[in-house]
Amino acid sequence: MSNIKGVPQNVEDKLFSVKYKPCEKSHLQPTPSDCARCKTKPCTTFCPAKVYVWDEEGNQLLVGYENCLECGACRIGCTYQSIKWEYPEGGCGVTFKNG
């Protein structure tokens, strides 16, 4: 049912195969001052759901928390370990049907 014809290369399309129940508020809160001084911004590459995108113009980290797979990589891999990371509220967020 949730099958996607073929296996897409880009992550946005891969994420279409994932079932989410939307949460009202973000469970991911980066610390803007740390993001601004962070040179490598590794979260924008290693996040498997491409949740984090650096907005050059706005000089800020955009957080697409709705796509979060709740793995916790950003919590541990953030250069300053300063992303306030919580589980989304009970029952919402990702539901893996084939984990």
Next chain:
Amino acid sequence: MVQKEIVLQKQMADVIIVGGGPAGISAATILARAGKKVVVIERGNFAGSKNVFGGAIYAKPTAEIFPNFEEEAPLERCNTEHRYALLGEDDGTVISYKNPIHCQKGETNSYTVIRAKWDRWCAEQAKKEGAYIVTETIVREIIIKESKVVGIKTDLEEFYAPITIIADGVNSLLTKQLGLRKETQPKEVALGIKEVITLSKEKIQDRFNLDDKTGVIYTIAGGPMLGMLGLGYIYTNQESISIGVGVSLEELQKRNIKPYEILNELKEHPSIAPLIKDGDLKEYSAHLIPEGGYNSMPKILGNGFMVAGDAAMFVNNVHWEGTNLAMLSGKLAAETAIVALEQNDFSEHTLELYKKKLKHSFILKDLKTYRNVIPTLEHNASAFLGFYPKKINEFMEMFTSVDSIPKRQKYRTFIKNIFKERNLFKIALDMLKLLKLVWGVIVR
């Protein structure tokens, strides 16, 4: 009298278990079976809905908790074969061990399962035994009174019990909150990403040389992960295959690579691509794997609590075993809790029994055996996971190609090239490290 009333009010359960994964549900099943009042708090819609793994559960440890699982549980395939693939950039060497006996009753070794179905089935068994499972609920806080853990707080309620089993997974916010561990570091975890790809039963069986029931496990090194602390895998399900990679978060962070690009590349490797050709993506997923092992374990018990499963870093990072360690650590925690409840003593001293049991089991023994493997590989990744795997494939290329060059000349050229690329001293040092590693695993 008054005092007794207060006690009664707090005794909402004998044991609270945080997390409905393999560790928590196993503990719940054993406790409920012994007639104890157990509450499991699970954050997902159902047990298993937040869980991801590679693909297999292990028959013998599972039977210790669910004796009839082979007849009743939703299983995909029993694995009769394990293939180890060492991939070069485009070539690859595969070693396979197959033994059909592992699909016979009493001889089974491991089964592939889909976690959403499997974990849910396990939770059903716990419920049948009498455990109470609360879903869609997050434990926000551990309640401590007089330096004892006495219960937990959710968004809406408080639950009290003399024992809490913390099985909240690899991200274990609760062990951190209790100060049982420092913040996990990127080198202590691997980021696992996985794709479940739909293929017809016939295609799976033809491509992987299987029959209706049997399955194969691939452990994959090299390819897009050459020189990197990372491994790939394939598991065969009934009508899908699971393919994924687990790469040290530190590697990803340092090298600035996207994990899904590694997986994309792996799927395009000539040794892998034909296996998954024309499949459709059923689900993409990600999860962390605790790889720190023995050296990264938190404090696993104290007054009124025990820690089990991924939350305690119980993963055998060499064999990639996790569910079995989780289930059995849950069982041992439950057995300890039963003793403590009988003695009506929930002190750290009594719960030390949990650690004693773990030490006597394969869990802590295996973690100790392999304690130096990951650090050694990490420090020598370019050699052990890059240079040598490439050389093995080059050797196979040389050995299997027929080109009218005299064999002795080919051997000599091959050996000469090795020393050209890596000097004798370095090679000797590598061998020494390898010997030390093997010695550490086998002897001390």
